[in-house]
Structure formats: C-alpha cells, structure tokens
Amino acid sequence: MSISSWSRQRLSRFLQKLPQLPPLRKMDDDAKKMKNHLRGLFFLLLLLMSHNAYAEADGPDYWRVHGVDGGDVLNIRREANGTSEKIGEIPPDAQCIKNLNCIGGLTLNEFTTLSEAQKEKVKKERPRWCQIEFQGVTGWVDGRYLREGSCTNN
Structure with missing residues (x-):
C-alpha cells in the first residue's frame, strides 16, 4: 500500500506543527x-x-527448637560436642534463641552437589553445632534441633 501525495502533505504539515526538540x-x-x-x-x-x-x-539472627519431644529438652553444652558439660536446657517449644555462630555441617557446595546418602555421611562425620544465647546462658547446641526462628522480645 502506497501513501498518496495528499497523505504525504498532511503528514508533513502535522510534523511541522510538533514542538521543536x-x-x-x-x-x-x-x-x-x-x-x-x-x-x-x-x-x-x-x-x-x-x-x-x-x-x-552466618545464618538467621534467631533460632527456634525443632524436633525435640514434648517431655524432653535441648541441652546447652560448654563445648561443641555431645560429651561436653551440660550448662543449661532449652524447652522443646522455645523461640528467641540468639544465633552466635555455627560450625560443622554441610557446605553450600556439598548441599547442592552431593546425593542424599553422601549428605547423611558428611552430617555424621561433621555434625553441625551452633553457639547460642538463651535466657542469659551462652553455649553450644546440636544444630539438628534448630530451625530459623524469630524474636519479638529484643
């Protein structure tokens, strides 16, 4: 379809009326x-x-307890191992557990590349322990029993 000369003239006049850039x-x-x-x-x-x-x-600011039976507690230990001296307890429904640091566990590369069986092997060889503060007690807890939580009592 071609543009007629009349259409070209109208287009030309229209363009002339536009403000100058x-x-x-x-x-x-x-x-x-x-x-x-x-x-x-x-x-x-x-x-x-x-x-x-x-x-x-380094992970969330606060943890909550996960996977501890109702009649049990999560032990707080002086050092990052299960045979270290117990220095406190955390109830199974506790929130507001301040995260200070975690060691061990899977690296991001291991988490994204290993099979589930390989991941379980690494978790047993290098368990995750987290240093926490709960109600004035600072110590280490088994990271298997922690999930990201929150705290409104800052």
Whole structure:
C-alpha cells in the first residue's frame, strides 16, 4: 500500500506543527549526566545489598527448637560436642534463641552437589553445632534441633 501525495502533505504539515526538540548535542550531554547518576545509584545499591548479604551469611539472627519431644529438652553444652558439660536446657517449644555462630555441617557446595546418602555421611562425620544465647546462658547446641526462628522480645 502506497501513501498518496495528499497523505504525504498532511503528514508533513502535522510534523511541522510538533514542538521543536532540543538539539541532539544537548540531549547527548543530558544523557551522559543521567547515565553517570544512574551508575552511581547502581553502585550504591550494590554496596548496600552486599552488606546485607554479608550480614546474613552466618545464618538467621534467631533460632527456634525443632524436633525435640514434648517431655524432653535441648541441652546447652560448654563445648561443641555431645560429651561436653551440660550448662543449661532449652524447652522443646522455645523461640528467641540468639544465633552466635555455627560450625560443622554441610557446605553450600556439598548441599547442592552431593546425593542424599553422601549428605547423611558428611552430617555424621561433621555434625553441625551452633553457639547460642538463651535466657542469659551462652553455649553450644546440636544444630539438628534448630530451625530459623524469630524474636519479638529484643
């Protein structure tokens, strides 16, 4: 389909009535300024996001007890092993257990690449122990019995 000369004339008149755009050179300078501002904002956001990633790299801020029977307790130990001196207890429904550090367990690479049988073997060879604080007692607990929790009593 071709455009008739009458249509071309109307289009030409319409385009002449449009407001004039700023010179291309000016737009290039403004575009460069905008690009630099956006680049700075991007790096600022990246910096802020990387700080949050680092802050959460060691696990959650608080734990809750998981998998301990109703009549039992989770033992707090002086050292990160099951034969260490018991220095406290945590009820089976406890929340607000402050996470200080965890050792052992699976690495991210092991978690994502090993089979379930291989994962179980590593967990037995290198069990996860977490250093916690609960109601003024600081010690170590078996990481198998912890899940991410929360605390509203900060």
